[in-house]
Amino acid sequence: MxxxxxxxxxxxxxHPRNVGKIKNPDGKAVEGSPACxxxxxxxxxxxxxxxxxxxxxxxxxxCASNIATGSIITELAKGKTLDEAKKVSWKQASExxxxxxxxxxxxxxxxxxxxxxxxxxxxxxxGLVKDRKPTTVEVVRxxxxxxxxxxxxxxxxxxxxxxxxxxKDGTVRVVIDLPANHQFASAIKEEIVDKIEPLWDVKKLxxxxxx
Amino acid sequence: MFDKxxxxxxxxxxxxDERVVEAMKPYFLDVYxxxxxxxxxxxxxxxxxxxxxARETLANVLGASRKEFxxxxxxxxxxNVALKGVALALGEKKGKHIIVxxxxxxxxxxxxxxxxxxxxxxxxxxxxSDGFVDLDQLRESITDETILVSIQHANQEIATIQDIETIxxxxxxxxxxxxxxxxxxxxxxxxxxxxxxxxxxxxxxxTIHGPKSIGGLYIRKGTPIAKWVDGxxxxxxxxxxxxxxxxxxxxxxxxxxVTPEExxxxxxxxxxxxxxxxxxxxxxxxxxxxxxxxxxxxxxxFHLVEGESITLHLDMRGFAVSTGSACFSxxxxxxxxxxxxxxxxxxxxxxxxxxxxRYNTMEDVDAVVKTLAEVVQELRIISxxxxxxxxxxx
Numbered sequence: 001m002x003x004x005x006x007x008x009x010x011x012x013x014x015h016p017r018n019v020g021k022i023k024n025p026d027g028k029a030v031e032g033s034p035a036c037x038x039x040x041x042x043x044x045x046x047x048x049x050x051x052x053x054x055x056x057x058x059x060x061x062x063c064a065s066n067i068a069t070g071s072i073i074t075e076l077a078k079g080k081t082l083d084e085a086k087k088v089s090w091k092q093a094s095e096x097x098x099x100x101x102x103x104x105x106x107x108x109x110x111x112x113x114x115x116x117x118x119x120x121x122x123x124x125x126x127g128l129v130k131d132r133k134p135t136t137v138e139v140v141r142x143x144x145x146x147x148x149x150x151x152x153x154x155x156x157x158x159x160x161x162x163x164x165x166x167x168k169d170g171t172v173r174v175v176i177d178l179p180a181n182h183q184f185a186s187a188i189k190e191e192i193v194d195k196i197e198p199l200w201d202v203k204k205l206x207x208x209x210x211x
Numbered sequence: 212m213f214d215k216x217x218x219x220x221x222x223x224x225x226x227x228d229e230r231v232v233e234a235m236k237p238y239f240l241d242v243y244x245x246x247x248x249x250x251x252x253x254x255x256x257x258x259x260x261x262x263x264x265a266r267e268t269l270a271n272v273l274g275a276s277r278k279e280f281x282x283x284x285x286x287x288x289x290x291n292v293a294l295k296g297v298a299l300a301l302g303e304k305k306g307k308h309i310i311v312x313x314x315x316x317x318x319x320x321x322x323x324x325x326x327x328x329x330x331x332x333x334x335x336x337x338x339x340s341d342g343f344v345d346l347d348q349l350r351e352s353i354t355d356e357t358i359l360v361s362i363q364h365a366n367q368e369i370a371t372i373q374d375i376e377t378i379x380x381x382x383x384x385x386x387x388x389x390x391x392x393x394x395x396x397x398x399x400x401x402x403x404x405x406x407x408x409x410x411x412x413x414x415x416x417x418t419i420h421g422p423k424s425i426g427g428l429y430i431r432k433g434t435p436i437a438k439w440v441d442g443x444x445x446x447x448x449x450x451x452x453x454x455x456x457x458x459x460x461x462x463x464x465x466x467x468x469v470t471p472e473e474x475x476x477x478x479x480x481x482x483x484x485x486x487x488x489x490x491x492x493x494x495x496x497x498x499x500x501x502x503x504x505x506x507x508x509x510x511x512x513f514h515l516v517e518g519e520s521i522t523l524h525l526d527m528r529g530f531a532v533s534t535g536s537a538c539f540s541x542x543x544x545x546x547x548x549x550x551x552x553x554x555x556x557x558x559x560x561x562x563x564x565x566x567x568x569r570y571n572t573m574e575d576v577d578a579v580v581k582t583l584a585e586v587v588q589e590l591r592i593i594s595x596x597x598x599x600x601x602x603x604x605x
Contacts, residue, residue, distance in 0.1 A: 003526065013523065019593045034557040034596065037517060037537040037545065041595035059595035063519035063538035067593065107538060 005064055006098035013064040018057050018074035027122030031114040033148040033155065038062035038107045040070050042114035046122055051082050058114065062107055065100050069108035072096050073115050082119050088112065124198035135199045137165045140172060143195040147188065156188070163210060170203035172196055180209035217530045217575045221418065221507060221568035222367060222395060227461075228420040228569065234464035235422065238457040246445075246454050258456050265456075265463035272466055273412060274403035275429050281446040282459050285426035286394040286415035290318035290361075292428055292439045292450065293390040293411040297359045298326050299437035301388075306356030307331045310387075312344045314551040316367045318413075319392055323361070332356070341500040342371035342552050349378065353385045364393040364402065364412075368535060368548040368564055369499030370508035372400060379408030388434060394418060394426075398469040399477070399505055410434045416458070420569055421465030425458030473569065478506035480567045480576050485509050487580045492587055498549060498562055510535075512554070512562045513583075516590040521563055524586040530579050535562040557596075 003010060022028075022043035032039040039062060045055035056078050058070040072093050077085040090112045094100045100108050123129050133139070144165075145157045156162050156176065164175035174192060178185055189207045196205050218226065238261060246262045247255025263277070270280040283289045294309065311323045313335045323333045334352045337345050344362055353360070360382050365372040375391055382389035390411035393402055397414040404412065411434065415426035430436055430449070442451025481504075489495055494514040513521060518534030525532055533539065535546025537560060549559035565579070 003523070005523075010523075010527070013520075014527070016593060030595065034560065035555070037556065037560045039595060059593055061515065061594045061596050062517050063536070064523050066517075067520060104538075 004101065005068070006100075008096070008098035009064060009068040009100065012068035012071040012097065016058075016060070016067055016071040018071065018078070020057050020059065022055055022057050025118075027118045027120075027125065029114050029117030029121050031117060031146070032062070032066075032110045034061060035148070035154045038066045038110055040066060040110045040114045042070075042074075042111070042118040044118045044122060046082065048126075053077055053080055053082070053085055056115075056118075058111065060111075062110070063104070065104035066107040066110060068097055069093050069100070069111040070114070073111050077115055082123070086116055086119055088115060121198060124200060127200065129200050132200055135167060135172065135201050137167060139199070140165050140167070140174070140196060143199075144174070144192065147191045147195060149184070149188070170201055171206065172199075172202050172204070173206045173208065175208045175210065177210050179211040182209070185209055215529055215578075217571070217579060219530060219532045219565045219567065219571065219575070219579060221571075222564065222566035223533060224417050224423060225420045225568050226570055227422060228465065228468055230468060231421055231461045231464045235457040235461040238460050242456075246456065258454075262454055262456050262459055265459040268463040268466060269414070269427055270429075272398065273414075273429050274405040276432070278447060279404075279430055279432055281428050281430065281449050282454065282462075283426045283428055283450060284424050284455070285417065286316075286392065286413045287318040287426075288440075289413035289415070289426050289428040290316075290390070290392055291322050292436070293413060294319065294322040294326065294359065294361060296436040296439050296449075297388055297390070297411070297434075298329075298331060299439070300435040301358040302331065304435075305358050306354075308334070308354060308356040308358065310334045310336060310349065310352050310357060310360045310362075312336045312338060312362050312373075314338050314342060314366055314369075314548045315361065315363055316392060316394065319361050319363070319390075320547075336362070338551055340553050341503075342366055342369050342548070343500070344373055344378070346374070346377060346381065350381055350385075353381075353387055357385070357387050359388045359390060361390040361392070364391045364396040365400065365505045366499065366548060367395055368546060368562075369510045369552065370395070370504035371499040372396065372503045372505060375409070376407050383408040395505055395508070398466055399474055399507060404429060404431065411436075416462035416465050419465045419469055422458050422461040425455050425462045427462070474506050477567045477571075480571060480573060481506055481509050481565075483573060484565055484576045484580060485511070487576075488583065491580065492584050496558065498552070498554070498558075507567045509565045510562060511565075512549075512558045513587045514557065514561055515594045515596045516587055517560050518563055520590055521561075521583075521586055524590070525579070525582060528582050528586075530582060532579075533564045533566075534560075535564070536560040 025043040026046045027044045030041045041059040043057045047054050056074045060067045060070045076088050090109050145155045147156045149159045161177045163177040166173040242257050244254040246259035388410045392413045394415045410431040412429035417423045496512045498510040518536030519538035537545040545559035
């Protein structure tokens with residue numbers, strides 16, 4: 001019998017660890033999109049005193065390497081401090097899985113990014129960001145690249161729906177080129193709030209729709 | 212890991228029928244000479260007769276005459292020869308415009324793209340949500356410059372059978388050559404060049420329990436086509452190279468073994484799978500037309516899950532199927548067919564193709580449906596898409 005993955009990958013693929021959601025997570029992140037074929041969500045619980053990950057869960061829409069990497073990073077990160085967990089790399093994950101096919105880097109790196117983003121999300125929400133760079137239009141645009149337009153499955157930025165970004169005195173104004181009564185308008189707005197509000201110097205966020 | 216292996220990827224390749232192997236054997240071991248002219252030595256004459264007989268059989272099935280059928284190395288070569296051969300023959304004389312559908316298989320699509328690089332103009336026709344070519348768009352697209360229309364008989368992934376009778380009439384009416392890729396319909400769906408106005412037809416043995424690397428091209432008498440593979444004078448001086456006589460004999464034998472009863476049996480398995488999956492597994496969509504599809508193909512999207520994960524889970528449980536997901540393909544691109552029928556990426560990534568053959572049974576269908584239901588449910592539980600999100604937050 002010849003399968004395209006290592007025994008370890010197949011084992012995690014068949015029996016992924018720490019699958020599911022965490023109710024009221026301290027931090028969460030979604031990476032990827034249905035359009036690129038892989039998507040991973042990471043939820044974390046953090047002990048506020050020790051800053052250790054007391055719980056971590058993941059969900060995956062993706063191929064075997066995506067699922068297996070999601071599973072292994074939860075095992076690698078659980079119980080670690082945030083600073084330690086941030087350093088969990090794709091290479092470590094790949095080694096722990098007995099190697100991943102090079103062509104599948106894209107699918108598997110998402111889980112590692114998901115873990116880092118979930119930690120970043122926690123730190124931003126709890127005022128723990130050490131490297132306090134001011135929020136610029138570029139920073140906002142970069143974050144909007146992770147907001148998915150459900151119509152195409154591609155990001156808002158890639159589908160040219162971000163009409164304008166303005167930053168003034170801590171207020172961020174984002175204009176989306178969709179009618180306000182569009183079926184996905186509220187879902188998109190919610191995601192934008194999720195991504196932009198945690199930024200340390202953002203006092204107010206206004207999401208506008210055209211028309 | 213499992214006691215039975217169930218192969219459901221017969222559109223990609225099929226198990227050889229033992230009777231085909233037996234028919235081919237003498238041409239590997241006893242009559243191995245090249246086909247000579249009628250003035251050659253005896254074994255060469257014998258080889259030539261075997262080749263002629265195989266050609267006769269294949270031409271007959273298509274309603275063609277012996278001289279209108281050449282052997283090739285398979286459907287990829289046949290379609291390359293059809294498009295590039297016509298382009299070479301008519302490009303300078305008549306015009307440099309070719310029409311294909313958006314959902315053609317790669318031999319046609321990539322031959323068209325290659326010709327585009329050589330200065331040809333190619334129109335890619337849209338298809339509707341079932342995969343049918345827009346016939347009005349076809350009529351409007353034909354100009355004085357158009358030399359060839361290439362539209363498949365049925366689709367390689369979603370199985371939809373095109374209205375080639377009408378397409379043939381449109382092309383003939385406008386004096387344009389018509390090529391059809393019949394790789395997935397040959398012997399499974401009736402096709403007669405006396406009834407349908409076609410000038411070139413691609414066929415292959417690998418989809419009907421015949422050998423790999425043997426195919427053919429029907430070329431209607433008088434069709435302007437340039438020789439594409441140069442060398443000797445084989446195949447009516449249209450395709451050079453030593454003839455694959457065992458292959459040709461095996462191809463003819465494979466064709467003889469297909470019966471209308473078998474096609475009915477395949478269709479029954481197809482319908483059983485489609486009916487059960489659509490009813491028993493939630494959030495599923497059939498890809499392609501429900502009835503106007505080849506008898507051996509069912510293609511279904513399982514929403515909220517990714518196809519490579521489905522195929523790997525099935526593989527580990529003893530089932531071989533294929534998917535239109537980007538992750539499964541060598542190019543890491545989602546199926547151009549599912550996108551072509553207006554599906555989004557999610558629909559392509561979750562699509563699974565089941566193709567039946569001679570060695571499948573109804574028990575196989577029931578077994579794969581049962582396993583599918585389990586696998587899809589498992590994958591949906593871990594998927595961040597869809598409803599389970601809200602349920603947990605209650």
